[in-house]
Amino acid sequence: MTQQTTAMPGKFITFEGIDGAGKSTHIGFVVDFLAARGKTVVSSREPGGTRLGEKLRELLLHEKMHVETEALLMFASRREHLAQVIEPGIERGDWVLSDRFTDASFAYQSAAGGMDRDKIMALAQWVHAKRWPDLTLLFDVPVEVARQRLDAERTLDKFEQEKADFFSRCRNEYLRLAGEHPGRIVVIDSTKSIDETRAAIAAALERLL
Numbered sequence: 001m002t003q004q005t006t007a008m009p010g011k012f013i014t015f016e017g018i019d020g021a022g023k024s025t026h027i028g029f030v031v032d033f034l035a036a037r038g039k040t041v042v043s044s045r046e047p048g049g050t051r052l053g054e055k056l057r058e059l060l061l062h063e064k065m066h067v068e069t070e071a072l073l074m075f076a077s078r079r080e081h082l083a084q085v086i087e088p089g090i091e092r093g094d095w096v097l098s099d100r101f102t103d104a105s106f107a108y109q110s111a112a113g114g115m116d117r118d119k120i121m122a123l124a125q126w127v128h129a130k131r132w133p134d135l136t137l138l139f140d141v142p143v144e145v146a147r148q149r150l151d152a153e154r155t156l157d158k159f160e161q162e163k164a165d166f167f168s169r170c171r172n173e174y175l176r177l178a179g180e181h182p183g184r185i186v187v188i189d190s191t192k193s194i195d196e197t198r199a200a201i202a203a204a205l206e207r208l209l
């Protein structure tokens, strides 16, 4: 007789913040932290995370388009990501990490890009009504700090070339969302040293373990 085991559902953790805030710097730390505690970790990103999603990412990061087209493609990538990576991962009991999710659509397409907030909410309800992250780490820095960090290191994509007030609107929206969802979104002060930032991340993760 085969023994049926029902895996405990896993967790879904997202990373947010304006470009240059320091998200990517800390994802590897979170992977190692969770793996050391016996978790199976799947690390992914949006837009992207699937073969189709990565093709959409290429378009989204380099082609100019109407902001609603941009939102629709972000959610198309997200739909595929949920179907192929996020939901199956959680069901297996894995801890699924995503570098960005729907909060980024509120910050970038709505607050900064000018798209109606209700339309983003309608897309979110359509694509993942019942699935929201168990924890969102919001890496927060002033826009000037993020800009200096970006300028120091890489060729800028379409979003990264936006002006300071675009990123201030993004940052303000992220902070507003954090105020609206205090149980889900933890604001991490990313102006601190990398070690201090890691300590704050570890404290947020401990709450889920």
Ligand SMILES: Nc1ncnc2c1ncn2[C@@H]1O[C@H](COP(=O)(O)OP(=O)(O)O)[C@@H](O)[C@H]1O
Residues within 6 Å of the ligand: 017, 018, 019, 020, 021, 022, 023, 024, 025, 026, 139, 149, 150, 153, 190, 191, 192, 193, 194, 197
């Ligand atoms: N706490 C920090 N102090 C100083 N520099 C940092 C810190 N965190 C990240 N950086 C640097 O800032 C730059 C942007 O970080 P990155 O993680 O790529 O940002 P994001 O993924 O949020 O766009 C990188 O060069 C990184 O080394």
Ligand SMILES: Cc1cn([C@H]2C[C@H](O)[C@@H](COP(=O)(O)OP(=O)(O)O)O2)c(=O)[nH]c1=O
Residues within 6 Å of the ligand: 019, 020, 024, 045, 046, 047, 074, 099, 100, 101, 102, 104, 105, 106, 108, 109, 157, 159, 160
């Ligand atoms: C997921 C998502 C990302 N974005 C943007 C924010 C970022 O500028 C860009 C890609 O995010 P990101 O992976 O953070 O870029 P990088 O690897 O260069 O740090 O996509 C949106 O505008 N809306 C969204 O819904």
